[in-house]
Amino acid sequence: MKIELNGEAREGIATVAEAIAAVTEARRGIAAAVNGEVVPRSEWDRPLTDGDAVEVLTATQGG
Amino acid sequence: MEPQTFGRTDPALTIAGKSFGSRLILGTGGAANHAQLAEAITASGTELVTVALRRVDPNASGSVLDVIEKCGVDILPNTAGCFTAEQAVRTARLAREAFATDWIKLEVIGDEDTLLPDPVELLEAAEILVREGFTVLPYTSDDPILARRLEETGCAAVMPLAAPIGTGLGVRNPHNLALICEHANVPVICDAGIGTASDAALAMELGCSAVLLATAVTRAADPALMAAAMRDAVNAGRAARLAGRIPKRHLAKASSTFEGMADL
Numbered sequence: 001m002k003i004e005l006n007g008e009a010r011e012g013i014a015t016v017a018e019a020i021a022a023v024t025e026a027r028r029g030i031a032a033a034v035n036g037e038v039v040p041r042s043e044w045d046r047p048l049t050d051g052d053a054v055e056v057l058t059a060t061q062g063g
Numbered sequence: 064m065e066p067q068t069f070g071r072t073d074p075a076l077t078i079a080g081k082s083f084g085s086r087l088i089l090g091t092g093g094a095a096n097h098a099q100l101a102e103a104i105t106a107s108g109t110e111l112v113t114v115a116l117r118r119v120d121p122n123a124s125g126s127v128l129d130v131i132e133k134c135g136v137d138i139l140p141n142t143a144g145c146f147t148a149e150q151a152v153r154t155a156r157l158a159r160e161a162f163a164t165d166w167i168k169l170e171v172i173g174d175e176d177t178l179l180p181d182p183v184e185l186l187e188a189a190e191i192l193v194r195e196g197f198t199v200l201p202y203t204s205d206d207p208i209l210a211r212r213l214e215e216t217g218c219a220a221v222m223p224l225a226a227p228i229g230t231g232l233g234v235r236n237p238h239n240l241a242l243i244c245e246h247a248n249v250p251v252i253c254d255a256g257i258g259t260a261s262d263a264a265l266a267m268e269l270g271c272s273a274v275l276l277a278t279a280v281t282r283a284a285d286p287a288l289m290a291a292a293m294r295d296a297v298n299a300g301r302a303a304r305l306a307g308r309i310p311k312r313h314l315a316k317a318s319s320t321f322e323g324m325a326d327l
Contacts, residue, residue, distance in 0.1 A: 031161035062115025063090030
């Protein structure tokens with residue numbers, strides 16, 4: 001199964017939680033979206049499907 | 064930091080029922096490093112700082128969230144970089160999930176050259192986010208009618224620009240800013256375009272409830288010193304506003320009386 005994680009093609013990632021773990025150890029201040037829709041923390045075990053675009057975001061300096 | 068109001072009554076800045084001891088909101092964009100940012104936050108006396116939401120950088124060392132936590136200030140996520148209402152709404156929803164706050168600095172820009180707000184997309188995004196229970200603080204142009212429309216939509220504050228983001232040009236249209244302040248029933252926060260302390264003081268003198276600035280501090284040669292200057296400027300501007308300035312006159316008016324002048 002191929003997904004896109006923060007703009008990069010990735011394989012071997014089955015859930016939102018695994019996608020998050022693939023880019024950061026942090027859990028505080030993290031949000032995830034699949035195909036543009038936010039995935040609440042309580043649903044991070046949600047399975048991904050082929051072609052999903054996953055965004056894992058956090059705070060950065062900004063005005 | 065309490066303003067120097069000599070015991071005069073000045074109710075605290077209150078946004079959506081939350082009171083703040085400082086009328087300065089600091090953006091974190093542009094700081095050279097986290098240590099410098101922490102020093103600037105402390106020097107500014109602010110109680111609220113903005114952050115942007117971006118893809119996790121796996122190579123980042125430390126987080127701006129650690130700085131914010133250490134400084135003991137509240138977080139105001141923004142939707143910086145969004146060009147459409149849809150993008151901004153999605154970003155706001157993600158920010159709420161990430162930071163467990165309903166507060167959002169709503170920013171929907173029209174193009175990259177001016178970074179000016181897109182009023183049509185901004186209003187649409189504000190309507191959606193208010194409906195979804197967000198506390199919406201929209202970054203807006205200095206248009207009194209748009210400010211009114213945003214307030215009517217249910218925004219918790221309106222945040223008209225002094226000048227385009229990062230320009231440091233100061234208050235370009237003091238008349239419009241004063242008009243917005245005159246008619247608003249929510250706090251008016253002057254956001255963007257402040258270059259130096261006198262700009263912040265002027266915004267407050269015109270009737271703004273607070274000032275939001277980032278670049279003027281973070282890209283100053285000495286950010287902490289400029290942060291302290293901004294703190295004092297906001298307090299001075301506020302005090303001057305409350306004090307009631309003298310009207311401007313065309314001709315001189317002697318402050319020393321002519322009565323009793325010696326015949327010399």
